[in-house]
Amino acid sequence: MINQLSINNLTLFREDNCVIDNISFTVSSGDLILIIGPNGSGKTTILKAVAGLIDSEEGEIAWNNELISNDIQSYYEHMTWISHLHGFKSNLSINDNLAFEAALFGYDHTDISSTIKDLSLIADCHKPFKTLSAGQKKRAALSRLLLEKKPLWLLDEPTSNLDKSAQQQLLDMIDSHINNNGMCIMATHQPELFNDISSIIELS
Amino acid sequence: MNKTSELSATKATFAMFRRDCLHYFHKPSQIFNPLLFFFMVTAAIPFAIDTSEFQLSLLGPGLIWIMAILSYMLTLNQLYSDDLMDGCLDYIVMSRQPLPLLILAKICAHWVASGIPLILISPILGMIFQMQVDTILVMIVTLIFGTFALSLLGSIGASITISINNSNILTSLIILPIAIPILIFGARTIVLYQTGISALSGFYFLSAYCMFALSFAPYASASAIKIGLD
Numbered sequence: 001m002i003n004q005l006s007i008n009n010l011t012l013f014r015e016d017n018c019v020i021d022n023i024s025f026t027v028s029s030g031d032l033i034l035i036i037g038p039n040g041s042g043k044t045t046i047l048k049a050v051a052g053l054i055d056s057e058e059g060e061i062a063w064n065n066e067l068i069s070n071d072i073q074s075y076y077e078h079m080t081w082i083s084h085l086h087g088f089k090s091n092l093s094i095n096d097n098l099a100f101e102a103a104l105f106g107y108d109h110t111d112i113s114s115t116i117k118d119l120s121l122i123a124d125c126h127k128p129f130k131t132l133s134a135g136q137k138k139r140a141a142l143s144r145l146l147l148e149k150k151p152l153w154l155l156d157e158p159t160s161n162l163d164k165s166a167q168q169q170l171l172d173m174i175d176s177h178i179n180n181n182g183m184c185i186m187a188t189h190q191p192e193l194f195n196d197i198s199s200i201i202e203l204s
Numbered sequence: 205m206n207k208t209s210e211l212s213a214t215k216a217t218f219a220m221f222r223r224d225c226l227h228y229f230h231k232p233s234q235i236f237n238p239l240l241f242f243f244m245v246t247a248a249i250p251f252a253i254d255t256s257e258f259q260l261s262l263l264g265p266g267l268i269w270i271m272a273i274l275s276y277m278l279t280l281n282q283l284y285s286d287d288l289m290d291g292c293l294d295y296i297v298m299s300r301q302p303l304p305l306l307i308l309a310k311i312c313a314h315w316v317a318s319g320i321p322l323i324l325i326s327p328i329l330g331m332i333f334q335m336q337v338d339t340i341l342v343m344i345v346t347l348i349f350g351t352f353a354l355s356l357l358g359s360i361g362a363s364i365t366i367s368i369n370n371s372n373i374l375t376s377l378i379i380l381p382i383a384i385p386i387l388i389f390g391a392r393t394i395v396l397y398q399t400g401i402s403a404l405s406g407f408y409f410l411s412a413y414c415m416f417a418l419s420f421a422p423y424a425s426a427s428a429i430k431i432g433l434d
Binding site for chain 1: 212215216218219220222223226227230231286289290291292294295296297298299300301306433434
């Protein structure tokens with residue numbers, strides 16, 4: 001199925017400052033969009049708006065020509081959000097955290113085991129999340145991409161803290177997703193890592 | 205809602221409750237600091253004021269209830285601030301499960317972690333205030349209803365102030381006026397029982413207030429969280 005996400009004349013404020021002024025772009029199945037720009041330029045803000053977590057002051061975000069604000073729960077069925085915060089409880093293990101998310105999002109428990117194995121986290125999956133390294137935490141957060149199997153990926157600095165092999169694994173995951181008619185919007189400081197970029201949005 | 209989605213909503217609610225209980229269990233300072241405050245300050249009062257045994261048992265219910273409410277206020281911000289800071293709240297809001305049910309599970313876990321320890325420690329304070337065993341039992345029943353109602357009402361305050369840093373005082377200011385009926389009926393039910401009047405009417409009021417809060421607090425909190433994340 002071909003999906004389309006349209007962002008039209010989006011304007012966003014942080015506190016009282018306008019960080020995104022009248023931006024428009026369209027993402028279709030098979031597209032990889034990078035958002036680049038210095039710290040504070042509004043990369044995370046725009047991703048949060050596209051994730052439906054913040055309302056825009058002006059403009060529209062539509063998924064398959066339907067405004068996401070009309071039925072946000074239905075939109076969430078098609079989107080995976082990976083923020084720079086990991087979204088895991090620091091004093092619980094990866095297993096405990098993913099078991100909780102399994103109940104929330106309906107992950108298959110066998111998928112959890114295989115994903116943990118694929119991401120080389122098997123030795124650390126029972127340790128408290130706070131005891132893991134920054135790279136391991138990032139890999140654990142990225143496990144949602146494999147578990148949720150949704151067409152739209154919104155990634156906020158996914159390559160930060162990852163070593164070379166983990167970065168390559170992520171690039172392979174993104175390539176495979178794009179080749180399978182998925183779509184990905186990503187905020188990054190390392191655009192040179194990615195191939196087959198459909199479009200780059202540069203924020204100042 | 206079909207049977208499968210009802211089952212998964214129930215499963216998600218229990219998963220939320222379990223996760224929050226585990227979280228509180230692994231972070232005992234969040235439970236013990238307010239509890240220690242409640243116990244130490246309340247237990248110190250009889251040493252500071254010169255009263256007879258009779259006066260002490262009459263003052264006890266009011267003082268225990270005031271300190272219970274104040275120490276409980278210290279725990280309310282934990283309801284959502286941790287989930288906001290570590291990014292978990294985004295995923296809770298984005299889940300396919302009904303948010304008010306997940307909120308209710310969080311409130312129940314908060315009550316288990318903060319309310320039950322407070323209730324368990326209260327008989328010792330009752331004894332310090334020279335209260336009779338049957339009066340202590342009445343106090344425990346009022347605290348069961350009262351603390352659960354406070355968790356429910358506190359959830360509204362904590363969700364309204366979710367986007368404000370260090371909002372403990374603001375949350376308390378929002379909650380205190382609607383917590384006053386709990387204080388009045390909680391403390392007065394015990395005092396009236398001590399003077400020979402049935403405690404049933406107090407229990408009825410507190411349980412009704414609890415049910416009233418239960419009927420709207422999860423929905424109000426869910427709406428406030430969605431606005432607060434914005």
